[in-house]
Amino acid sequence: MSKPLSFASTSSQSEPVSAGFDGAHLTSRTRLGATAATGLLGGVANPVLDRLAALAARTLDVPVALFVLIDPRRQHLCGLANLGGRETAAAPRTSLSHGFCHQIVGAGTPLVIENARLQPAFAGHPAVDELGVAACLGVPLVTSNGETVGGFCAIDAEPRRWTDADRETLQDLAAAAGAELGLRELEARFRLAVEATQEVVYTFDYATGHVSREGAVEAIYGCAAGELLATSDGWLARIDPQDRARVTASWETAVRRGSGRWSCEYRMRHGDGAVVIVQDRARILCDPHGVPERIAGAITDITEQRIAEEALQASEAQWRRLLESAYEGICTVDVTGMITYGNPRLAEMLGYARHELSGESFFSLMAPDSAFDARTRFARRQMGIAEVTEIRIQRKDGSTLWITKSASSLFAPDGTFTGALFFLTDITQRREAEAERQRADQALRASEERYALAARATRHAIWEWDLLSNTIRWSDGSMTLFGYWPDEACNTAAWWYDAIHPDDSDRVVANLHRVIAGSSIGQEWRDEYRLRCGDGSYAAVNDRGYVVRDDAGHAVRMIGAVEDVTRQRQLEEQLRQAQKMEAVGQLAGGVAHDFNNLLTVISGNLEFAESDMPSSLVDEHPLRTDLEEIRQAAEHARTLVRQLLAFSRKQPVKLQTLRIRDVIGNAEKLLRRLIGEEITLRVHLDDSAVMVRADAGQLEQLLMNLAVNARDAMLTPMHGHPGAGGTLTIDAAAVTLSAADTGVWDGLAPGAFVCLRVQDSGHGMDTETLARAFEPFFTTKGVGAGTGLGLATVFGIVRQIGGGIRVESVPAEGTTFTILLPAADPDVEELTPAITPAITPAITPVDPLAPMHTTILVVEDEAPVRATLARMLARHGYAVLEARNGADALHIWRAHAPMIDAMITDLRMPELGGHELVALLRAEAPALPVVYVSGYSERASAAPAGAAEAYIDKPFTVDALLTAVRQVLASALAATVPPDAVPDDPVPHDVDGPT
Numbered sequence: 001m002s003k004p005l006s007f008a009s010t011s012s013q014s015e016p017v018s019a020g021f022d023g024a025h026l027t028s029r030t031r032l033g034a035t036a037a038t039g040l041l042g043g044v045a046n047p048v049l050d051r052l053a054a055l056a057a058r059t060l061d062v063p064v065a066l067f068v069l070i071d072p073r074r075q076h077l078c079g080l081a082n083l084g085g086r087e088t089a090a091a092p093r094t095s096l097s098h099g100f101c102h103q104i105v106g107a108g109t110p111l112v113i114e115n116a117r118l119q120p121a122f123a124g125h126p127a128v129d130e131l132g133v134a135a136c137l138g139v140p141l142v143t144s145n146g147e148t149v150g151g152f153c154a155i156d157a158e159p160r161r162w163t164d165a166d167r168e169t170l171q172d173l174a175a176a177a178g179a180e181l182g183l184r185e186l187e188a189r190f191r192l193a194v195e196a197t198q199e200v201v202y203t204f205d206y207a208t209g210h211v212s213r214e215g216a217v218e219a220i221y222g223c224a225a226g227e228l229l230a231t232s233d234g235w236l237a238r239i240d241p242q243d244r245a246r247v248t249a250s251w252e253t254a255v256r257r258g259s260g261r262w263s264c265e266y267r268m269r270h271g272d273g274a275v276v277i278v279q280d281r282a283r284i285l286c287d288p289h290g291v292p293e294r295i296a297g298a299i300t301d302i303t304e305q306r307i308a309e310e311a312l313q314a315s316e317a318q319w320r321r322l323l324e325s326a327y328e329g330i331c332t333v334d335v336t337g338m339i340t341y342g343n344p345r346l347a348e349m350l351g352y353a354r355h356e357l358s359g360e361s362f363f364s365l366m367a368p369d370s371a372f373d374a375r376t377r378f379a380r381r382q383m384g385i386a387e388v389t390e391i392r393i394q395r396k397d398g399s400t401l402w403i404t405k406s407a408s409s410l411f412a413p414d415g416t417f418t419g420a421l422f423f424l425t426d427i428t429q430r431r432e433a434e435a436e437r438q439r440a441d442q443a444l445r446a447s448e449e450r451y452a453l454a455a456r457a458t459r460h461a462i463w464e465w466d467l468l469s470n471t472i473r474w475s476d477g478s479m480t481l482f483g484y485w486p487d488e489a490c491n492t493a494a495w496w497y498d499a500i501h502p503d504d505s506d507r508v509v510a511n512l513h514r515v516i517a518g519s520s521i522g523q524e525w526r527d528e529y530r531l532r533c534g535d536g537s538y539a540a541v542n543d544r545g546y547v548v549r550d551d552a553g554h555a556v557r558m559i560g561a562v563e564d565v566t567r568q569r570q571l572e573e574q575l576r577q578a579q580k581m582e583a584v585g586q587l588a589g590g591v592a593h594d595f596n597n598l599l600t601v602i603s604g605n606l607e608f609a610e611s612d613m614p615s616s617l618v619d620e621h622p623l624r625t626d627l628e629e630i631r632q633a634a635e636h637a638r639t640l641v642r643q644l645l646a647f648s649r650k651q652p653v654k655l656q657t658l659r660i661r662d663v664i665g666n667a668e669k670l671l672r673r674l675i676g677e678e679i680t681l682r683v684h685l686d687d688s689a690v691m692v693r694a695d696a697g698q699l700e701q702l703l704m705n706l707a708v709n710a711r712d713a714m715l716t717p718m719h720g721h722p723g724a725g726g727t728l729t730i731d732a733a734a735v736t737l738s739a740a741d742t743g744v745w746d747g748l749a750p751g752a753f754v755c756l757r758v759q760d761s762g763h764g765m766d767t768e769t770l771a772r773a774f775e776p777f778f779t780t781k782g783v784g785a786g787t788g789l790g791l792a793t794v795f796g797i798v799r800q801i802g803g804g805i806r807v808e809s810v811p812a813e814g815t816t817f818t819i820l821l822p823a824a825d826p827d828v829e830e831l832t833p834a835i836t837p838a839i840t841p842a843i844t845p846v847d848p849l850a851p852m853h854t855t856i857l858v859v860e861d862e863a864p865v866r867a868t869l870a871r872m873l874a875r876h877g878y879a880v881l882e883a884r885n886g887a888d889a890l891h892i893w894r895a896h897a898p899m900i901d902a903m904i905t906d907l908r909m910p911e912l913g914g915h916e917l918v919a920l921l922r923a924e925a926p927a928l929p930v931v932y933v934s935g936y937s938e939r940a941s942a943a944p945a946g947a948a949e950a951y952i953d954k955p956f957t958v959d960a961l962l963t964a965v966r967q968v969l970a971s972a973l974a975a976t977v978p979p980d981a982v983p984d985d986p987v988p989h990d991v992d993g994p995t
Contacts, residue, residue, distance in 0.1 A: 026106060027072050034147035035069055038181045040078040042092060048180045049079025052173050053152075057081040060137070060166050062154045067141060067177060068101040069150040075099050078150075079177070098126045101151030104138045108148060110167055111138040115159035135160035137167060139174045144182025152177060204232060204295040211235065220278065220301045222271020240267035240275060247280075259286040265302070277303045329403070329424035332410065333362050335417060337378060349403075349426055351396035362422070367392040367400050374405075381409045381420040390427065397563075399460070402431040460561035465493065465545070467516065467555050472496060481564060483534025501530035501538055516547060516555045523547045531562070540569045602955070605868065655693050655801065657824045660732045660754050661685045663699050671703065671728075675711045678725030686733040691824040692754045698797045703730070705790040706758045706817055713762025719811035726761035726814070734823060745804040745820060752823035753803070759816040765809040773807055854969065855879040855896075859889040859905040859917065860933070865954075869904060869933075872958050873965070886912025893921055900928075902969055904961075907934035918949075929968035931961075948972040 040046055049067045056065040058081075067079030074093050096102045104111045113136040116122040127133045138153035152174040154166070200221070201214045209231050218224055221238065228234040239247055243266040254262035262282045270276045282297030323330055329346030331339050342357040350357070350365060363371045363378075370391035377389065386408040394400050406423040461478035465471075470493045484490050500508055508529045515525040525545050530538040545560025664683060672681050692699075710728045717723035735755040742748055765773065774795040794817075798805045802822045809815040856878050860866035863884075870880045881896060883889035886909055893900065903921070907914040918930050929948040933956070948971035950964040 026070065026102065031147050031149065032071065034143050034145065035071060035149040038069065038078075038143075038149065040069055040181075041071065041076050044078060044092075045080075046078050046180070049177055050081065052177050052180075053079045053081035054083070055081075056152070056154055056170060056173050057083045059169055060154045062156045062160075064155040065153065066155070067150065067152050068099060069141070070096070070102050070105045075101055075150070098131060099153075100127065100136055100138055101153060104140050104151035104153075105148050108140055110140070110171070111136065111151075111153075112162055112167070113137075114161055117159070132157050134158050135162070137162045137170060139167065139171045141174055141181070142178045144179050149181060198301070200299040202235075202297055202299070204297075206292050206294065215298075216301075220270075220276060220299060221268075222274075238268045240269060243267050254282075254284060255292055257284075258290045258292070259284055262297075275303075276301055277306045327425075329422075329426070331357070331362065331422050331424070332419055333422070334419045335382075337362050337375070340419065346424060349395075349401060349424065350393065351399075356396075365393055367394050377407070378420070381407060382417045384409045384411070393424070401426055402428045460563045462561045463545070463559070465558040465560075467557060470494075482531060482539060482562075485534075488534075499532045501532065504529040516558070518547070519549075519553050525558070525560070528565070539564050540566045656696055658692055658694055658696055658699070660690050660692055660756065660821075663696060664703070664730060664732060667700050667703050671707050671730075674704065674707055675728055676715075676725075679711060679714055680725075680727045682727060682729045684729070684731035690732060690734045690754050692821045693824045694801045694821055695797075698801070702794050702797050702819075703758075705794050709790055710758065710760035710762060710815070713760055713764070713815060716763060718763035719766070721763035721812050723763070728761075729759045730757070732756045735820070737820065744806070748804045748820060753820040754823050756819040756821060757816060758819075759814065761814040764811040764813050764815055766811050770807065770809050774805075854901045855881065855899050856965065857881045857883060857889060857892060857896075857900050857903040859883040859886065859903065859909070859914070861885050861906060861909045865906075869961070872961055873904075876958075876962060878965075885909050886914075886917040889917055890920065897924070902929040902931070902965060902972075904931045904933060904965070907932050927972050929965075929972040931964045931968055 035041065046067075053065040053067060057063070063083055065081045066077060069076040069078055073096065075096055075098075076093055100111055100113070113119070113122070113133075116125065116128045116134055116136070122128050127136075133155055135156040135158065136153055138151045140148045141150040141152050142148050152170060154170055198216045198219065200217050202211055204211050211228075211231055211234065213228065217228070221228060228238075236244065236248070247264055247266045250264050251262065254260065260283075262280075262284060264280050265277065266280065267275050267277055279300045279302045280297060281300075282295050284292055285294045285296070286292050323343045326343060326345055329343065329349045331342040331346050334340055339357050339360050339362050342354060344354065347354045347357060363375055366374055370393070373389075374391055377387070380387065386406075388404060388406045391403060391405050392400050393403050404425040404427050406425075408421050409417065410419045410421055412418050461481055462475035463478075464473045466473075472491050472493060472495075474490060479485075479488075479490050489495055497505065497509065508527050511527050512525055515523055523546070525547070526543070528540065528542050531541045531543075533539050542563040542565045543560060545558045547555050548557040548559065550556050664685060668681070668683060675681060707728065714721075714726035714728070715723050733755055735753050737745060737748060737750050737753055739750045742750060774791050795805060798819055798821070804820045806818045807815065808818070856873055858866060858869045858873070858880055860869060860882075861884060866882055866884070870882050873880050879899075881892050881900065883892050886905075889903075889905070890912075903918070905914040905917055909917075914932055914934075918928070922928055927948060930950075932949065932951045933954060934951070948968045950967050952960050952964050
């Protein structure tokens with residue numbers, strides 16, 4: 001009788017693997033990892049594997065079927081079916097010798113044993129002798145990723161013949177088991193990944209409303225996953241009420257978009273009541289119809305991250321407050337010594353604005369005797385050496401401070417030297433106090449040292465006035481600041497009184513004596529006045545002093561310092577002058593605009609009057625002379641208006657890339673005729689091809705105006721100049737404006753410029769005249785000899801093209817105008833010919849454009865101008881609709897749009913300008929022909945290329961208006977009919993009236 005089957009191991013000892021077994025495969029790390037990932041090692045039962053084993057036992061009609069996992073020393077039972085009705089003791093782990101699955105794993109192929117008792121290879125085998133196994137059919141157990149982790153065996157206690165169908169059945173069931181193990185492996189890996197990330201991973205099923213959560217649920221929510229509602233309500237209930245509406249709205253928006261990603265940061269309540277900040281990220285999965293089916297996402301606790309960020313921000317703010325409020329000056333520099341940070345105290349110490357320190361060399365702030373030593377010591381910073389030194393540093397106003405400099409090195413995390421940190425303490429007072437103590441010990445020598453120290457510590461002229469002897473002692477070399485030398489007699493009060501400008505003398509002396517006559521000890525006297533320098537010129541100075549009194553209160557001495565503030569006052573005056581010129585320019589532009597409207601009415605009615613005169617009596621008509629006088633006055637007024645527009649920078653400009661040599665060369669012949677034979681013209685041009693971005697016509701006008709001004713200065717006796725002629729010199733060259741030079745060129749940035757210099761040997765200008773040289777209507781000529789707009793026009797032209805102008809003049813010696821014009825880049829910008837021939841062909845009449853077929857909408861806010869326009873058009877057969885402004889034009893358009901063929905509109909109107917009005921109408925009628933009318937330079941804001949439009953400047957003639965109207969009508973017609981139906985219209989889009 002056969003021995004009953006038993007699955008209890010009789011030995012707990014591991015035994016060697018059978019001969020022929022592939023031990024290397026058994027110990028493969030990949031295989032062992034896949035085996036461990038199933039989570040079934042140690043004999044953990046799996047219901048799915050148990051069911052598959054039972055199915056195999058029933059299908060193959062065997063008493064036992066089992067699944068076994070294999071590690072290098074043991075086999076682990078993970079699925080069992082016992083249909084034999086016998087009692088068995090299933091051991092979860094047994095040695096490899098008590099089974100055949102390790103041979104299946106080693107070979108990787110099925111194992112077929114029909115009668116183990118008759119096969120010598122199994123003689124003495126524990127599975128046969130001790131467990132009673134007679135027949136066995138086994139197949140490899142392979143996971144879905146291809147790793148063999150064990151075997152699946154059907155066992156019978158009686159000998160049996162296995163068929164191919166038996167093997168295929170067992171392999172199919174093993175494949176199903178492998179899929180189950182692969183799924184468990186994925187789940188295990190997923191669970192490990194979730195646990196490692198400390199996140200809550202969730203899914204939401206739209207069909208059931210069920211929510212599942214995995215991972216760090218307890219850490220983030222403060223409770224187990226089972227304690228949360230398995231619906232979305234549990235999630236919403238945890239969100240902080242202040243964030244709930246925002247999060248819900250964001251979520252609903254994402255759901256409406258369909259498949260895609262959603263991310264949101266919000267606060268939620270922990271189980272212990274604390275607020276947790278989380279980052280929620282989800283993926284929305286939809287069916288083919290866009291209906292959401294499932295949502296998968298992850299929630300990460302970022303509370304510590306946000307707290308750390310806030311702490312970092314608070315720390316940075318605290319440190320910044322400490323740095324910003326520190327009493328010491330603090331700065332950092334880079335490896336070259338350039339300042340990268342300076343606190344307010346440093347800027348205050350040095351007299352700079354904070355932004356002026358950024359990018360400044362730290363060594364350039366030092367006095368010369370300290371800079372060299374500081375540069376030498378800076379090399380020690382690269383070696384990480386920190387040290388404290390005393391140096392002298394120079395303030396912006398030229399004065400110097402003694403400071404203690406504590407220096408330490410700065411290194412990047414990788415050890416790279418990045419710069420240095422300096423703490424600067426002002427020790428000037430301490431140094432002066434030490435010097436004072438020394439002077440108290442050494443009497444006269446101390447007094448001398450006081451002057452020497454003061455002289456070294458400041459660039460001011462320091463003085464001491466002995467009121468008893470009326471003598472003044474100046475610090476060594478200090479008067480050289482004003483052009484005096486030590487051997488000159490500057491040591492008396494009389495010399496000083498005489499050196500004060502006569503207009504300031506009485507005031508300054510009176511204030512000084514009032515302070516001296518007082519009774520306060522150490523009373524300060526301060527005044528600003530003009531002091532004569534060694535060369536006879538006057539410098540603006542700020543003088544201050546302190547009164548020293550004896551025990552009886554009598555003034556015995558005064559000690560003070562004189563500071564030269566000439567440059568500062570010049571800059572202030574430049575600013576005031578620039579502001580004045582800007583205000584005058586605004587006024588001039590406004591006047592020119594209004595005057596252009598008046599001239600338009602005058603010129604238009606003048607043409608009406610002339611056209612109403614009988615043609616046969618035009619020459620003999622008594623009003624002919626009067627009308628001609630009116631025309632000449634209007635033309636003169638138009639010229640004045642153009643000059644005003646040039647000054648106010650509102651003159652129409654066409655910027656071109658020009659070679660300055662060509663512009664001057666083209667104008668040279670005209671200039672020679674203009675200045676006459678009494679004056680010699682000399683032109684010196686740089687050999688290089690210097691180019692500028694400017695308007696050619698404006699440049700020629702600029703040269704003419706300057707030449708006329710120079711001619712009059714050289715032919716008019718004044719300031720001792722005989723007025724018998726002279727020399728006019730014009731030269732041009734390329735220059736580069738540095739940052740240091742921009743102070744004297746107000747408004748210009750550093751860069752490449754062309755320097756144009758016009759110099760005459762005329763009578764020159766005095767200071768008062770020079771200050772008003774560019775003012776419009778200011779002239780030194782007699783009544784009727786000039787308008788005073790020549791130099792104002794030059795000023796406006798230069799400013800309009802982005803340049804700068806300076807004038808220098810000495811009475812009886814001449815005047816020099818220096819002009820900087822923006823240079824053009826020849827590698828980028830195309831050169832424009834200096835002379836462009838004008839093309840003014842006529843328009844061939846086209847029947848569809850006949851006036852009787854055309855209705856024109858006229859939009860003008862000035863009633864006289866509007867009436868003149870309408871009258872011009874009506875007299876030539878056009879039907880006219882008039883609009884007072886842009887809003888009125890919109891009402892008329894909505895009422896009469898089908899009959900409107902073109903529009904004439906002013907560019908500048910209240911509320912709704914011409915360009916804005918055209919944009920609104922072209923939204924409905926893209927091909928609407930438009931003629932723009934203006935007295936300003938609004939051409940820069942032209943409509944898109946290809947539109948049927950033209951521009952005319954106020955004032956204009958009837959011919960210019962009619963030409964512009966026919967041009968835009970022809971352009972619009974050409975866009976709607978075949979090319980051969982309308983003759984070519986070569987009239988340019990820019991139609992101006994006569995100049």
